[in-house]
Amino acid sequence: MTNILLTGVGGQGTILTTKILSAALVKLGYDVKMSEIHGMSQRGGTVNTQLRYGEKVYAPNISQGEADLIVAFEKVEALRALPYLKKGGTIVMDDREIYSMPVLIGAQEYPHNAVELLKETADSVIVIPASRIAEELGNIKVQNICLLGALAGTLELNGVDWNAIIAENVPAKTVSLNQEAFKRGRESALSV
Amino acid sequence: MEKILMSGDEAIARGAWEAGVCVASAYPGTPSTEILENMAQYKDDLYCSWSNNEKTATEIAFGASLGGVRAMVSMKHVGMNVAADPIFTAAYTGVNGGLVIVSADDPGCYSSQNEQDNRLYALHARLGMLEPSDSQECLEYTKAAFELSEKFDLPMMIRVTTRVCHSKSVVQTGQRNEIKPLPYVSNPEKYAMLPANARVRHVQVEKNLEALKDYAETCALNKTIYNEGDIGIICSGICYMHAREAFGDSASYLKLAVTHPLPDKLIKAFCSKVKTVYIIEEGEPYLENAIKALGIECSGKNRLGPQGELDAQRIRAAFGLGEPPEIYPQPAQAPARPPVLCAGCPHRGFYFAMQKHKDSIVAIGDIGCYSLGVSAPFFGFEACICMGSGFSIPIGLSIALKRQGDKRKVIGILGDSTFYHSGFNSLVDAVHQMADVCLVILDNSITAMTGHQVNSGVERDLMGREVPVIPLEGMVMSAGLDKDRVRIVDPIDQQAMNAAIEAAVSTQGTFVIISRRPCALLKEEIRLRAGRHCEIDRELCRGCKACTKTACPSLAFEGKKAYIADAANCTGCGLCLQMCRFGAIKTVGG
Ligand SMILES: Cc1ncc(C[n+]2csc(CCOP(=O)(O)OP(=O)(O)O)c2C)c(N)n1
Numbered sequence: 001m002t003n004i005l006l007t008g009v010g011g012q013g014t015i016l017t018t019k020i021l022s023a024a025l026v027k028l029g030y031d032v033k034m035s036e037i038h039g040m041s042q043r044g045g046t047v048n049t050q051l052r053y054g055e056k057v058y059a060p061n062i063s064q065g066e067a068d069l070i071v072a073f074e075k076v077e078a079l080r081a082l083p084y085l086k087k088g089g090t091i092v093m094d095d096r097e098i099y100s101m102p103v104l105i106g107a108q109e110y111p112h113n114a115v116e117l118l119k120e121t122a123d124s125v126i127v128i129p130a131s132r133i134a135e136e137l138g139n140i141k142v143q144n145i146c147l148l149g150a151l152a153g154t155l156e157l158n159g160v161d162w163n164a165i166i167a168e169n170v171p172a173k174t175v176s177l178n179q180e181a182f183k184r185g186r187e188s189a190l191s192v
Numbered sequence: 193m194e195k196i197l198m199s200g201d202e203a204i205a206r207g208a209w210e211a212g213v214c215v216a217s218a219y220p221g222t223p224s225t226e227i228l229e230n231m232a233q234y235k236d237d238l239y240c241s242w243s244n245n246e247k248t249a250t251e252i253a254f255g256a257s258l259g260g261v262r263a264m265v266s267m268k269h270v271g272m273n274v275a276a277d278p279i280f281t282a283a284y285t286g287v288n289g290g291l292v293i294v295s296a297d298d299p300g301c302y303s304s305q306n307e308q309d310n311r312l313y314a315l316h317a318r319l320g321m322l323e324p325s326d327s328q329e330c331l332e333y334t335k336a337a338f339e340l341s342e343k344f345d346l347p348m349m350i351r352v353t354t355r356v357c358h359s360k361s362v363v364q365t366g367q368r369n370e371i372k373p374l375p376y377v378s379n380p381e382k383y384a385m386l387p388a389n390a391r392v393r394h395v396q397v398e399k400n401l402e403a404l405k406d407y408a409e410t411c412a413l414n415k416t417i418y419n420e421g422d423i424g425i426i427c428s429g430i431c432y433m434h435a436r437e438a439f440g441d442s443a444s445y446l447k448l449a450v451t452h453p454l455p456d457k458l459i460k461a462f463c464s465k466v467k468t469v470y471i472i473e474e475g476e477p478y479l480e481n482a483i484k485a486l487g488i489e490c491s492g493k494n495r496l497g498p499q500g501e502l503d504a505q506r507i508r509a510a511f512g513l514g515e516p517p518e519i520y521p522q523p524a525q526a527p528a529r530p531p532v533l534c535a536g537c538p539h540r541g542f543y544f545a546m547q548k549h550k551d552s553i554v555a556i557g558d559i560g561c562y563s564l565g566v567s568a569p570f571f572g573f574e575a576c577i578c579m580g581s582g583f584s585i586p587i588g589l590s591i592a593l594k595r596q597g598d599k600r601k602v603i604g605i606l607g608d609s610t611f612y613h614s615g616f617n618s619l620v621d622a623v624h625q626m627a628d629v630c631l632v633i634l635d636n637s638i639t640a641m642t643g644h645q646v647n648s649g650v651e652r653d654l655m656g657r658e659v660p661v662i663p664l665e666g667m668v669m670s671a672g673l674d675k676d677r678v679r680i681v682d683p684i685d686q687q688a689m690n691a692a693i694e695a696a697v698s699t700q701g702t703f704v705i706i707s708r709r710p711c712a713l714l715k716e717e718i719r720l721r722a723g724r725h726c727e728i729d730r731e732l733c734r735g736c737k738a739c740t741k742t743a744c745p746s747l748a749f750e751g752k753k754a755y756i757a758d759a760a761n762c763t764g765c766g767l768c769l770q771m772c773r774f775g776a777i778k779t780v781g782g
Binding site: 009010011019022023026031032033034035036037038043044045046057058059060061063064065066076077079080082083084085086087099100101102103104105106107108109110111113114117118120121122140 | 195196197199302326354355358359360361362430433434436437503504505506516517518519520521522523524525526527528529530531532533534561564568569740743745747748749757760761
């Protein structure tokens with residue numbers, strides 16, 4: 001059984017990423033369950049999706065200390081999700097900062113050194129500059145697919161036609177852009 | 193057949209379509225909303241439409257069932273409170289075409305105002321009830337529910353929870369079974385529930401439930417899994433998955449699909465084969481009380497409690513199954529990330545203006561995106577309990593405050609969808625009772641909170657038909673308010689909004705403000721404003737922070753200057769611009 005927690009901020013596309021990954025896992029013949037509690041996600045709150053795959057999956061959600069992998073789309077969200085990480089598990093994260101309202105109005109401090117803190121605490125932290133790659137490619141929105149590429153690289157999932165699955169799941173106009181973002185993310189993870 | 197991933201909600205919609213459903217109605221509410229949204233893809237085969245509230249939605253489905261076709265209504269748990277009136281008596285009349293009522297409960301309050309356990313409604317209203325635990329079962333049980341509804345002449349309830357609705361799992365789908373409508377035959381003894389008929393029908397309902405109970409004793413939907421060991425677990429819905437995860441093969445399971453009426457003999461037989469019986473359920477001790485009433489010793493609620501959502505870890509901890517997994521210590525506090533009003537949200541304009549009048553008002557809110565105005569920095573209202581109440585609580589509150597010499601004006605706040613839902617009734621009460629209140633409709637022209645469902649103020653319906661718009665101001669005026677007691681204001685225009693609130697506060701009697709501007713996330717709005725955003729001139733900015741008081745997520749402050757941190761999401765609405773005394777902010781593009 002493999003447990004993955006994806007976490008980000010409403011609007012970053014965590015749900016789509018989880019959906020594409022799940023589709024690939026189903027094609028590989030795994031039993032897959034994913035949980036995506038979304039209520040007020042569009043309104044700038046934290047969004048978590050959880051994905052479990054293996055031979056047979058019962059519960060769709062992950063408890064604290066059970067995630068083999070955390071994929072964080074934003075720095076403090078990685079920090080927030082840390083209690084979910086299994087001892088010895090891996091964090092794949094973007095070092096992007098998105099300021100929440102308490103930070104914007106100066107009521108709370110943003111821990112800019114979150115990556116260093118996480119590296120000191122957890123055993124395996126892989127930082128992927130997905131937002132920067134996405135910006136280089138000309139559209140910040142493909143950050144999520146870039147992280148998906150990194151995730152696919154980290155999980156070493158073989159035998160998946162990622163380009164085809166991406167094409168099935170993103171708007172027609174952005175297929176090649178997303179495929180490129182995926183490739184860059186994957187390379188970035190493999191080079192770590 | 194291809195295996196695909198589906199959420200519980202999608203699978204219920206698919207199951208209903210496969211079962212030949214002809215009419216599907218609902219009022220949106222998380223986590224049930226996607227059920228009807230997904231029906232729209234089958235619109236060539238069926239009729240589906242959003243209603244204004246759960247009661248009318250239920251009655252529309254009931255009418256379709258009466259007319260001989262299969263019908264389904266779906267709602268969130270609190271929606272069932274609104275629909276309870278027709279539901280309780282629909283059990284007495286029974287059905288013609290199969291009638292399925294979906295209740296989506298929300299243990300853990302992910303997006304609700306309470307955690308009520310609607311399994312108790314099935315018991316109380318005398319409905320049959322099925323509880324699926326994953327998407328495949330959502331599909332299969334929905335199909336079964338239509339069959340059972342017709343076979344036992346009972347409305348059937350499908351009870352799901354957030355974790356079932358919003359989890360995806362692998363589903364094998366089937367084809368649609370097109371069903372010939374049953375003839376509509378006039379039968380007032382069965383369907384006209386006057387006392388004389390109702391007394392007779394009550395006897396019949398109990399008989400129908402007895403028959404369904406007999407069926408449940410042996411039906412293949414309920415499953416028993418025997419393993420080694422003394423422990424037997426009885427559970428239903430998602431709790432089976434959590435229990436199975438926690439106890440694994442160290443316990444035996446009775447997984448109930450039909451949870452009303454309960455199969456007593458099956459339960460007794462299972463319990464006789466194990467030494468210790470645990471009941472694992474979220475919410476109320478619904479199963480536990482019923483099983484104890486059979487004279488069976490069992491427990492569970494004493495360890496799990498009635499609050500919150502269960503997961504495997506919580507069950508392990510409650511039953512002492514191993515040590516909790518080690519977790520990493522948190523090296524720093526992550527700043528909170530509460531959901532906020534979006535950049536360009538029209539509600540922000542209203543709350544910002546209202547702040548200025550804090551001392552002369554007491555505000556009561558309601559449920560919608562605008563509920564987010566309750567917290568910092570606006571602290572926009574002080575109470576909210578249920579949809580529509582934002583316009584009726586003020587009536588009572590204003591009377592109470594007057595009694596103790598409190599001269600503040602009571603303001604009620606609710607959205608357009610909430611007004612259509614039940615707020616109009618409250619408005620009529622206010623006007624008729626000559627209440628001294630100001631009632632504000634935050635009209636963003638959509639049901640935004642639940643993800644942009646159309647309502648009676650929109651000219652297209654779920655099936656894409658062009659439909660008549662029911663204008664809010666027409667409804668307000670129809671209640672008999674004079675023109676000078678009704679203002680329609682753009683909430684971003686602070687001068688106009690301030691003037692309207694001032695007029696409301698200084699006018700004795702009922703006053704209505706329609707705060708009107710479309711939701712900034714509407715596709716049409718995004719298209720119209722493409723490229724438009726605000727810009728702050730660093731030279732002109734004096735760092736006074738007046739603009740940051742709008743609490744716009746696109747605006748940030750650093751190095752003694754305000755700046756637009758997120759131009760992509762800034763809509764250029766211009767609220768911040770009105771705060772700047774130095775002319776540093778302007779709208780560009782678009
Ligand atoms: C009885 C009931 N039904 C449904 C809901 C779910 N719900 C919460 S807010 C809301 C819609 C609010 O829409 P509107 O009043 O237009 O405000 P907006 O979110 O657009 O600002 C709904 C359907 C609920 N809380 N209670």
